[in-house]
Structure formats: structure tokens, C-alpha cells
Amino acid sequence: MKNVIPFLLCSLLLQSCDSQTKKINAISFVASREQVNQEHLDPIVKLNANYAAVMPFGFIRDLASPEVLFNTDRQWFGERKEGVTQYVEQLHANGIAVMMKPQIWIRRGEFTGYLKMTTEEDWKVFEESYQDFILTFAEVAAETDVALFCIGTELEQFIIERPQFWNTLIAEIKKVYKGKLTYAANWDEYKRVPFWEQLDYIGVDAYFPVSESKTPTVAEARQGWQxxxxxxxxxxxxxxxxxxxxxxxxxxxxxxxxxxxxxxxxMPGLNLEAQTNLTKAIFEEMYPENWFAGGFIWKWFINHKEAGGMENHMFTPQNKPVEDIIRQHFKETR
Structure with missing residues (x-):
């Protein structure tokens, strides 16, 4: 009997450690005009990603417009139902789980957090239109058996002004889709979201300010995360x-x-080192925490060979030094 208790303790500790290292290592897979094929997916597999976000879009004319336009012939293939289904099926065939994340785009790129109707009549039209948008893709999520569904992205004023709508929407989604749910709150919004207990994850679009340096060191960025x-x-x-x-x-x-x-x-000043150091800091600070489930890197384009590169100053990590950092980290925590 002397060796049984230590053995059980070791087993429990190993199980605990194992559960903490199985993180969601994911990319945000940008919709395209074309179908996805294996050549598009091989770089994601080589990145060691175990999840991808598929993001169908609905479009709104301006911040006070109540109609969400979606699943139209004028949209790209990857933004419509048929494209979303094809993307999910191909990702699943490569062993990559999916978060379906329907999002709103407002003309000229205005911030969705400010989206707010001016009359009760417009609110009702908007609620009906948004629910139709979300439930349409919740049905696709159910049909394609995706692991995770995101009910909205950065819609703070909508949530503040119409809290009951969101309770009703969540109940309606659960009638259609039986997987796990989240909402993508902006980094300065998530503390005030009232319905987290109805979902499975507290979703955060994590654009927290962590350094005012031109090229922050990893140590400086880690301190900024505290x-x-x-x-x-x-x-x-x-x-x-x-x-x-x-x-x-x-x-x-x-x-x-x-x-x-x-x-x-x-934005001026190409700086690949800053991107690399800041990404390392997130990996080193957040991933060891057992209350942290992982995350979706913004963003990954379908044509990998043409995306990013050493002269690219946008978010994508593709074909930049940070891509190797991500690949190694995902390998260690998958």
C-alpha cells in the first residue's frame, strides 16, 4: 500500500498538468472569393493549429442602419453559407476544430461597439435582422458540427441598450446549436457583459495596451500584462x-x-521585432494559467504564399519571424 498513494497523486498531477496544456491554439481564417483547398490548409496544419475561426460577414450601411445584409450573391464565397460550409468541412478533414464567428462590418469600417438605433421601431427591425443573421449561421454550425459558436463581436452599445434581446437570442441559439458558446467582447468591454454565465467561455478581443515603447522587450511586455x-x-x-x-x-x-x-x-515604422516580442509575452504570461483557454490569432489569409512577408506591417503573422514563434509554441501546447 505504501506505493499506491504516491502513484495516485502522481497520476492526478499528470492529469491536471495535461488538461492545462491542451489549449485552443487557433488562427482567424479570413474569408476569400475562392473555395479552400489543401494547398491553403497545409500551412495551418504545419503551424500546429488545432482550431480556426471561420467568419461569415453581415454588412450594415451605417451606425444607425437597422438592416443586416448577409448571404447574398454580392458577397465573397467564404462569407456565404455555401462557403462557410465548405471551409468548415475542409478544416475538419485536416483535424482542425472550428469556431464559427459571424461578424458585422459597417461601411467605412466604423466601430461596431458604437452601433445603436435611434428609435424603438428601428431597434425592433435591427433585432429581428440580427437574430436572423445569427440563427442562420447557428444552423450551419449545427449541420457541420462545429465545436464553438460565437454569438456576436464587439457590440457593446447593443448589449447595453437591449439586454433582454440577448437573453432571448441565447435561448434561441441553444434550440438550434448544441455546442459550446462564446461572445467576442472588446478588451475594454468584457467586464460589463451581463450574460457570461449563459455561455461557456468569456470571449475577449485582447487588444490590451501593454507597452509604450517603440520596440518593447519581452520582459517589458510581460510586465505590462500584469x-x-x-x-x-x-x-x-x-x-x-x-x-x-x-x-x-x-x-x-x-x-x-x-x-x-x-x-x-x-501607420509608420515597419517593426517585426516588436510583433515578435509582444506575441512571445502573451504566450509566456497567459498560456500557463489554468483559467486561460487559449486564443485565435488575428489574422490568417487563405493564400499563404502571397500573405504577409518581411515588408508587411499589418496584423498577419504569415511569412514573418513571428510565424516560427507561433509554430513552436503551438507544438509545445497542443
Missing amino acids: PWKKELKEVSEENNRPILFTEYGYRSVDFSGKEPWKSERE
Whole structure:
């Protein structure tokens, strides 16, 4: 009997450690005009990703427009039902799980968090239109057996103004789709989302400011994460739900840790080292935490050979030094 208790303790510890290392190692797979084929998927497999977000889009004319236009012939293949289904099936065939993440795009790229109707009549039209959009893709998610469904992305004013709608929407989604649910809250919104206990993950688009340096070191960026980690852990414990980064990533530009949400094309100062160091800091600070489920890197384009590169200053890690960092980290934590 002397050896039984130590053996059991070792087994439990190994199980605990194993469960903590199985993270969601994911990319945000950008929709395209074309069908996805194996050549498009091989780089994701080689990245050691175990999840991908598939993102059908609905379009709105402006911040006060109540109609969501979606699944139309004018949209790209990967944004419509047929394309989403094809993407999911091909990802599944490669052993990659999927989060379906329907998103709204407002003309001229206005921030969805400000989306707000001005009359009760428009609110009702918008609610009906948005529910139709979400339930359409919840049905696709059920039909294709995706592992995770995201009910919305960065819609703070919509949630503040119409809380009952969201309770009803979640109940309607659960009638259609039986997998796990999340919502992608902006980094400065997630603490105020009232319905986390109805979902499985606290989704955060993690563009937290962590450094004001032109080229932050890994150590500096890790230090910058400390107050945010404390806050994230508290919200996780309060709601008894793990944190999932529904988006995270950095531009390969100077000062990219200062306001990581910025995406203006004219941002100056190509800086691949800043992107690499900031990404390393997330891996080193967040992934060891058992309340952290993993995350979806923003963003990954279908034609890998043509994407990113050493002169590219946008978010994608493709064909940049940070891609190798991601590949190694995903290998170690899959």
C-alpha cells in the first residue's frame, strides 16, 4: 500500500498538468472569393493549429442602419453559407476544430461597439435582422458540427441598450446549436457583459495596451500584462468561466503594444521585432494559467504564399519571424 498513494497523486498531477496544456491554439481564417483547398490548409496544419475561426460577414450601411445584409450573391464565397460550409468541412478533414464567428462590418469600417438605433421601431427591425443573421449561421454550425459558436463581436452599445434581446437570442441559439458558446467582447468591454454565465467561455478581443515603447522587450511586455491578468482572472473566477482570446495579435509596426487595436494602413515604422516580442509575452504570461483557454490569432489569409512577408506591417503573422514563434509554441501546447 505504501506505493499506491504516491502513484495516485502522481497520476492526478499528470492529469491536471495535461488538461492545462491542451489549449485552443487557433488562427482567424479570413474569408476569400475562392473555395479552400489543401494547398491553403497545409500551412495551418504545419503551424500546429488545432482550431480556426471561420467568419461569415453581415454588412450594415451605417451606425444607425437597422438592416443586416448577409448571404447574398454580392458577397465573397467564404462569407456565404455555401462557403462557410465548405471551409468548415475542409478544416475538419485536416483535424482542425472550428469556431464559427459571424461578424458585422459597417461601411467605412466604423466601430461596431458604437452601433445603436435611434428609435424603438428601428431597434425592433435591427433585432429581428440580427437574430436572423445569427440563427442562420447557428444552423450551419449545427449541420457541420462545429465545436464553438460565437454569438456576436464587439457590440457593446447593443448589449447595453437591449439586454433582454440577448437573453432571448441565447435561448434561441441553444434550440438550434448544441455546442459550446462564446461572445467576442472588446478588451475594454468584457467586464460589463451581463450574460457570461449563459455561455461557456468569456470571449475577449485582447487588444490590451501593454507597452509604450517603440520596440518593447519581452520582459517589458510581460510586465505590462500584469494588471490585465489580474483583472481577467477576477472576471473568470466571478463567472466561473475560462477566458478565451477570441482575437489577439499585433501589427508589425513601431509602438504596436501601445494601442494594439489600431489598424490604419498608414501607420509608420515597419517593426517585426516588436510583433515578435509582444506575441512571445502573451504566450509566456497567459498560456500557463489554468483559467486561460487559449486564443485565435488575428489574422490568417487563405493564400499563404502571397500573405504577409518581411515588408508587411499589418496584423498577419504569415511569412514573418513571428510565424516560427507561433509554430513552436503551438507544438509545445497542443
